[in-house]
Amino acid sequence: MFDTVLIANRGEIAVRVIRTLRGLGVRSVAVFSDADAGARHVAEADVAVHIGAARSYLNIDAVVDAAVRTRARAVHPGYGFLSENAEFARACEKAGLVFVGPPVAAIAAMGDKIRAKATVAAAGVPVVPGGGAPGQSDAELAAIAEEVGFPVLLKPSAGGGGKGMRRIDSRDGLAEAIAGARREALASFGDDTLLVERFVTDPRHIEIQVLADAHGTVLHLGERECSLQRRHQKIIEEAPSPLLTDEQRQRMGASAVAAARAVGYTGAGTVEFIVSGTDPDDHYFMEMNTRLQVEHPVTELVTGLDLVELQLRVAAGERLPLSQRDVQIDGHAVEARIYAEDPARGFLPTGGRVLTLHEPTGPGIRVDSALRPGLEIGGAYDPMLAKVIAHGPDRQTALRRLDGALVDTVTLGVPTNVAFLRALLRHPDVATGKLDTGLVERALPELVDGEIPEPVYAVAALRRLLALDPPGPVTDPWDLPGGWRLGEPAWSTWRFELAGHEPVDVRVRGRADAAEVAVGDGEPVACSLRADGDTLVLSYAGATQRYTTAFDARGSTGQRWLGRRGRSWALAETDRLAAAHSGLSGTGAGGGTVRSPMPGTVLSVSVAEGDTVTAGQPLLVIEAMKMEHTIAAPTDGVVTELPVRTGHQVAVEQPLATVAPEAKP
Numbered sequence: 001m002f003d004t005v006l007i008a009n010r011g012e013i014a015v016r017v018i019r020t021l022r023g024l025g026v027r028s029v030a031v032f033s034d035a036d037a038g039a040r041h042v043a044e045a046d047v048a049v050h051i052g053a054a055r056s057y058l059n060i061d062a063v064v065d066a067a068v069r070t071r072a073r074a075v076h077p078g079y080g081f082l083s084e085n086a087e088f089a090r091a092c093e094k095a096g097l098v099f100v101g102p103p104v105a106a107i108a109a110m111g112d113k114i115r116a117k118a119t120v121a122a123a124g125v126p127v128v129p130g131g132g133a134p135g136q137s138d139a140e141l142a143a144i145a146e147e148v149g150f151p152v153l154l155k156p157s158a159g160g161g162g163k164g165m166r167r168i169d170s171r172d173g174l175a176e177a178i179a180g181a182r183r184e185a186l187a188s189f190g191d192d193t194l195l196v197e198r199f200v201t202d203p204r205h206i207e208i209q210v211l212a213d214a215h216g217t218v219l220h221l222g223e224r225e226c227s228l229q230r231r232h233q234k235i236i237e238e239a240p241s242p243l244l245t246d247e248q249r250q251r252m253g254a255s256a257v258a259a260a261r262a263v264g265y266t267g268a269g270t271v272e273f274i275v276s277g278t279d280p281d282d283h284y285f286m287e288m289n290t291r292l293q294v295e296h297p298v299t300e301l302v303t304g305l306d307l308v309e310l311q312l313r314v315a316a317g318e319r320l321p322l323s324q325r326d327v328q329i330d331g332h333a334v335e336a337r338i339y340a341e342d343p344a345r346g347f348l349p350t351g352g353r354v355l356t357l358h359e360p361t362g363p364g365i366r367v368d369s370a371l372r373p374g375l376e377i378g379g380a381y382d383p384m385l386a387k388v389i390a391h392g393p394d395r396q397t398a399l400r401r402l403d404g405a406l407v408d409t410v411t412l413g414v415p416t417n418v419a420f421l422r423a424l425l426r427h428p429d430v431a432t433g434k435l436d437t438g439l440v441e442r443a444l445p446e447l448v449d450g451e452i453p454e455p456v457y458a459v460a461a462l463r464r465l466l467a468l469d470p471p472g473p474v475t476d477p478w479d480l481p482g483g484w485r486l487g488e489p490a491w492s493t494w495r496f497e498l499a500g501h502e503p504v505d506v507r508v509r510g511r512a513d514a515a516e517v518a519v520g521d522g523e524p525v526a527c528s529l530r531a532d533g534d535t536l537v538l539s540y541a542g543a544t545q546r547y548t549t550a551f552d553a554r555g556s557t558g559q560r561w562l563g564r565r566g567r568s569w570a571l572a573e574t575d576r577l578a579a580a581h582s583g584l585s586g587t588g589a590g591g592g593t594v595r596s597p598m599p600g601t602v603l604s605v606s607v608a609e610g611d612t613v614t615a616g617q618p619l620l621v622i623e624a625m626k627m628e629h630t631i632a633a634p635t636d637g638v639v640t641e642l643p644v645r646t647g648h649q650v651a652v653e654q655p656l657a658t659v660a661p662e663a664k665p
Contacts, residue, residue: 001313002026002073004026004027004029004070004074005029005072006030006031006066006070006074006076007028007029007030007076008063008067008078008088009077009078009079009080010031010032010039010078010081010381011039011370011381011382012369013080013292013368014045014370015041015368016308017076017078017308018044018045020306020312023309024312027046027047028045029046029048029049029067029072030045030049031048031050031051031063031066032048032051033050033051033056034050034053034054035380035381037050040369040371040372047070054381057081060082060085060091063075064092067092067095067097074097074100074312075097075098076308076311077101077291078291078292079294080382083101083290084107084291085111086104086107086111090104099315100267100311100312101267101290102263102265102290103265103266106263107290110263110288110289111158111290113132113158113195114132114133114134114195119259119263120258120285121285124258127284127285128198130148130195130196131144131196132195133193134193135193138175138178138182141194141196142171145168145174146171149198150168151169151199152168152196153165154195155181156193156194157195158189159185159191162232163184163189166180167199200274202276202436203437204227204277204280205229205234205272205273205286205437206223206225206275207289208252208270209224209270209307210265210268211268211269211307211310212267212320213314213318214314218257218260218261218265219323219324220324221303222253222299222303223249223252224240225237225238225241226272226295227436228435228439229437231347234295235337235417235424236335236336236424238334239298239301239332239333242395243275244280252283255271255285256273259285266314267314268310269289269290269291270288271285272287272288277435292307294384294387295387297335297387298333298334299333301333301391302391331392331397332393332395332398333391334389335387335388336402336406337384338386338416339383339416340352340384341415341416342415343448345500349383350383350414350598350652351377351651352414353377353413353414353552354373354376355373355551355552355561356373356412356549356550357373357410357412358408358410359409360406360407360408363401364401365389366388366389367386367388369385369387370385371385371411378599379623385411385414385416388402388406388409390402395433399425403425406422406425407565410563410568411568416568418566418567418568419566419567422566423446427439427446450500452569454540455538456562458519458538459538459545459547459549459562460560460562461494461496461506462517462538463529463531463549464494464573465511465512489509489510492507492509493506493507493508494506494508494573496571497571497572497574498569499570506518506519512529513528515529525540525541535547535549545564548562548564549561557572558572559571560572560573592659593655593656594658595654596622596631597631597652598622598629599650601622601648601649601650602622602644602645602650603620603622603628604646605645606621607619607642607657609642610640611638612662615634617632618630618632619656619659620657631657633659636661637659637661637662638660638662639657639659641657641658643656644656
């Protein structure tokens with residue numbers, strides 16, 4: 001076994017690898033960028049090396065140099081970044097480092113989807129009908145799409161993760177889709193080669209975990225169902241699949257082993273298949289990921305194997321300590337990916353500072369995370385923050401445990417998708433295992449709850465009142481927050497605002513422990529509030545609710561964060577008098593200020609101050625966490641303010657442009 005291993009990655013996978021290295025007594029070396037100086041993987045590694053700016057994880061020379069300088073004998077690439085980069089594996093080899101992954105030839109063969117399909121097809125593995133080759137023109141790709149028949153999928157040949165992927169249902173818009181896919185593929189992978197594949201109806205995404213050593217042993221460790229996706233990226237994965245029979249499972253496993261053998265594979269890898277939900281006897285090869293997968297924990301929980309340890313042992317030249325007969329599937333496991341994103345706004349990336357963190361524990365619960373209190377989440381990297389995984393003796397138990405774990409997951413300060421994940425897990429089709437890759441898109445309106453419950457505003461107002469309440473018994477009536485007067489108690493009014501919602505006035509009278517609250521135009525409700533550390537206990541209309549709370553003092557007014565059962569809200573207190581005289585704001589029909597929907601970088605600006613624009617016309621493009629978002633004009637008018645330029649870093653809700661209606665003659 002190696003004495004020192006460098007992890008060429010960041011975030012939760014770096015923390016995950018460090019955990020296994022620590023268990024093996026192996027010295028761990030982390031690398032980090034400027035943006036990750038305070039990251040958890042930096043703190044947990046035995047040694048940490050700074051390698052540069054945000055994109056430095058892609059700098060082969062810097063990573064290899066860090067490994068050489070720290071006397072590492074091997075490099076674990078994690079996933080993403082350089083994990084499937086043949087040049088990186090070759091550079092490690094040249095520097096005398098062991099790359100913890102497959103041979104360079106296998107990475108190259110499977111890294112090119114076009115070449116990969118040809119290779120596995122020659123080995124007898126079924127492939128999806130389609131085509132594509134380097135150097136093909138847009139017109140040639142369009143002709144292939146016409147020949148295959150719509151709907152089709154456009155996919156980058158050089159990468160995965162849903163980047164650059166487009167579904168095309170007809171020839172209308174085909175040219176624009178090809179151009180957009182090429183642009184995104186080039187930005188993500190440095191290669192704009194595309195391929196076209198037939199889109200399988202009622203598709204289910206099922207992948208097989210394979211494991212191979214350098215002594216001729218190639219195993220499969222069962223399958224993972226990865227059909228629950230948004231924007232072609234997985235969000236919930238499970239093992240085993242509720243679709244497959246044992247016979248189908250064995251056939252797919254045999255196909256995966258054949259694919260791995262076809263390229264002389266060693267280490268851990270995943271062979272991905274598309275399967276028709278209406279005819280699961282047919283499976284088609286999609287691609288092979290020549291690395292560890294994000295969702296590997298579900299396989300670890302049902303097999304009892306540590307895939308990172310086995311990767312390291314294979315890389316060190318050891319034989320696999322098991323045969324295919326030794327692989328047993330025990331129970332069921334389900335994983336949910338926690339992202340810094342807003343499902344109600346098209347899964348736009350979010351950001352912020354982790355103010356309060358609580359990660360769940362309990363029977364069958366595992367958390368892979370890179371979060372820590374005080375961590376700043378920006379737009380430089382993929383928005384995945386953590387994974388919560390549950391194991392149980394059967395699927396229903398695993399789903400129930402996962403939902404309970406998400407209830408106990410708190411990340412105040414950073415908006416996440418936890419509430420959306422809970423709603424998805426409770427969807428009837430998910431509960432019964434009737435899955436497909438389009439389910440999330442179809443069910444999205446019922447999975448996203450944009451309404452703010454009245455008790456949330458009540459908690460915010462009572463917490464404000466609680467801060468003003470004098471401690472102990474009141475002896476001076478003038479000490480009361482509303483003062484003292486003859487007749488009934490006076491009302492105090494606060495105005496609270498959440499991003500994307502109109503401000504709401506909340507009236508309160510009494511003390512926090514015995515008050516009346518009226519939210520908006522609603523009738524007063526008897527309620528009370530008490531604080532228990534960072535928990536607020538609310539009694540509202542006879543029902544008791546518990547909220548986790550934190551205060552972010554940044555900004556002109558700060559924000560009061562509240563969290564309950566997977567949901568969270570950030571309320572800012574606003575000045576009612578100032579708001580009444582503020583003039584134009586938002587992007588209403590009369591024009592106004594266009595604000596950034598996410599933290600990120602201004603990728604391009606297509607207008608200038610003084611330009612006349614029409615409603616819906618693109619103004620600029622924001623890039624964050626490998627995703628582009630076009631900002632459009634809210635109405636016809638003139639661009640009167642444009643405070644940002646290409647390359648500027650912007651925050652959520654930061655003004656980007658102001659469009660004013662043209663004066664009528």
